Amino acid sequence: MPDFPSSGSRIVGILGGMGPRATVDFYDKLVEHTPATRDQEHLRVVIWADPTVPSRQEALLADGTDPTPWLEEGLHQLTGAGAEIVVVPCNTVHAYIAPLMKHRPVEFLSIIDVTVAAIQRQQAQRVGILATDGALAAGVFQQALRRAGIAWILPSPDDQRGLMNLVESVKAGRVDGSHLGQLAGILRHLRRDGATLTITGCTEISALASSLPTEVGAELIDPSLELALATIHRARLPSEAEIPPEKTETR
Amino acid sequence: MPDFPSSGSRIVGILGGMGPRATVDFYDKLVEHTPATRDQEHLRVVIWADPTVPSRQEALLADGTDPTPWLEEGLHQLTGAGAEIVVVPCNTVHAYIAPLMKHRPVEFLSIIDVTVAAIQRQQAQRVGILATDGALAAGVFQQALRRAGIAWILPSPDDQRGLMNLVESVKAGRVDGSHLGQLAGILRHLRRDGATLTITGCTEISALASSLPTEVGAELIDPSLELALATIHRARLPSEAEIPPEKTETR
Numbered sequence: 474m475p476d477f478p479s480s481g482s483r484i485v486g487i488l489g490g491m492g493p494r495a496t497v498d499f500y501d502k503l504v505e506h507t508p509a510t511r512d513q514e515h516l517r518v519v520i521w522a523d524p525t526v527p528s529r530q531e532a533l534l535a536d537g538t539d540p541t542p543w544l545e546e547g548l549h550q551l552t553g554a555g556a557e558i559v560v561v562p563c564n565t566v567h568a569y570i571a572p573l574m575k576h577r578p579v580e581f582l583s584i585i586d587v588t589v590a591a592i593q594r595q596q597a598q599r600v601g602i603l604a605t606d607g608a609l610a611a612g613v614f615q616q617a618l619r620r621a622g623i624a625w626i627l628p629s630p631d632d633q634r635g636l637m638n639l640v641e642s643v644k645a646g647r648v649d650g651s652h653l654g655q656l657a658g659i660l661r662h663l664r665r666d667g668a669t670l671t672i673t674g675c676t677e678i679s680a681l682a683s684s685l686p687t688e689v690g691a692e693l694i695d696p697s698l699e700l701a702l703a704t705i706h707r708a709r710l711p712s713e714a715e716i717p718p719e720k721t722e723t724r
Numbered sequence: 725m726p727d728f729p730s731s732g733s734r735i736v737g738i739l740g741g742m743g744p745r746a747t748v749d750f751y752d753k754l755v756e757h758t759p760a761t762r763d764q765e766h767l768r769v770v771i772w773a774d775p776t777v778p779s780r781q782e783a784l785l786a787d788g789t790d791p792t793p794w795l796e797e798g799l800h801q802l803t804g805a806g807a808e809i810v811v812v813p814c815n816t817v818h819a820y821i822a823p824l825m826k827h828r829p830v831e832f833l834s835i836i837d838v839t840v841a842a843i844q845r846q847q848a849q850r851v852g853i854l855a856t857d858g859a860l861a862a863g864v865f866q867q868a869l870r871r872a873g874i875a876w877i878l879p880s881p882d883d884q885r886g887l888m889n890l891v892e893s894v895k896a897g898r899v900d901g902s903h904l905g906q907l908a909g910i911l912r913h914l915r916r917d918g919a920t921l922t923i924t925g926c927t928e929i930s931a932l933a934s935s936l937p938t939e940v941g942a943e944l945i946d947p948s949l950e951l952a953l954a955t956i957h958r959a960r961l962p963s964e965a966e967i968p969p970e971k972t973e974t975r
Contacts, residue, residue: 490766490769492766497751512744512777513778513779515776516744518771523768524760644762645762
């Protein structure tokens with residue numbers, strides 16, 4: 474392996490493809506927010522993007538194929554390529570990820586945990602959750618919010634159905650102004666019901682929300698962006714294993 | 725390895741990071757142009773993005789560090805992860821790539837070759853070349869155009885200096901309307917000098933040019949887009965090794 478004198482950063486592994494547009498959006502944010510004035514200051518990244526992972530919705534809601542073997546294969550590829558930090562820019566699949574990360578010699582940053590940490594920093598008392606039916610059924614956000622003592626509200630059943638249609642439209646690449654208007658309407662309802670902040674807890678919705686007007690965007694917390702920022706922060710820190718022995722001994 | 729019943733496509737390996745924004749832009753185009761209505765119809769992609777590869781400009785023009793070991797490491801990672809088709813969304817580095825691809829058991833699509841093929845399809849007689857000083861010095865586009873019998877013109881020395889400043893601005897993430905205006909001016913000069921089509925032969929310039937007005941865009945040939953389209957086409961075809969024996973015997 475060549476020597477990399479210009480980068481002390483750790484290699485970031487992105488388990489992506491769920492869906493592919495969400496991976497593009499996350500990688501874009503990762504590059505955009507890395508403080509760098511030339512190529513060589515950017516992070517080394519390896520991406521395994523397998524969009525053929527079976528639908529997480531069907532697995533969680535309709536007894537569809539368990540995506541676990543596909544996820545294991547991806548993690549195997551990423552660690553084999555030297556990834557030192559692993560992230561997964563898909564909220565829903567976090568219903569499956571945590572047990573798979575145990576006993577792997579890499580740091581794992583959960584999109585759910587970094588999002589809840591960001592909400593705590595903003596001291597929001599009640600947040601709205603925009604997430605897929607599958608993620609809601611698995612409770613990925615609700616469990617983490619409960620542990621943090623933060624109240625949440627969900628869209629009405631009608632709005633939730635509309636949201637799932639929006640997700641499908643983004644996945645199919647069919648998005649226009651009417652979809653943005655629909656998303657703005659769902660957010661208005663959550664605000665009316667007391668949410669001071671809303672999680673765009675599905676990477677397709679994060680991608681769509683980036684086209685909303687700034688004043689609406691200010692009320693959103695984007696897990697994809699929070700994960701990008703946390704990834705940049707962690708990748709530029711040395712791992713604990715790299716802390717010189719004299720420092721670890723004095724702790 | 726799990727079975728992937730929903731995708732007959734071959735795994736695409738992207739040797740990226742040169743620079744990282746150009747890789748984001750290429751991956752975006754790859755996803756955007758893949759005919760798919762759901763995740764599972766998209767291509768499986770593995771990306772090795774190492775922005776710490778030494779500057780290709782300095783290597784080609786100022787006797788800087790040879791990037792070859794970094795490229796070999798990346799190719800090793802991509803083939804190790806199962807890539808069946810390898811692409812490199814950076815024009816300049818193609819001065820180094822061809823010899824490295826020999827004897828590797830993967831299909832290699834050259835961004836230079838697919839661009840020249842697209843120019844031939846459009847039957848352009850004289851094309852402008854927007855490329856880095858390093859790519860021009862190495863002659864990556866000129867050699868391929870000469871073989872295809874296509875004439876070319878280059879920007880004036882002043883415009884070429886301006887172009888290199890634009891590349892640095894994109895790499896540094898500092899881009900505004902004035903940069904777009906400058907690019908439009910360079911293109912106007914090439915058109916005045918007889919170019920009916922101009923190659924945006926640097927992935928940073930491709931990314932910038934995507935914000936130009938449509939009428940200007942129509943005169944451009946974007947190697948990054950051509951590579952994305954060719955990659956999608958090839959990845960969805962079976963490899964020669966997968967053609968049933970009876971078919972190969974009758975050729």
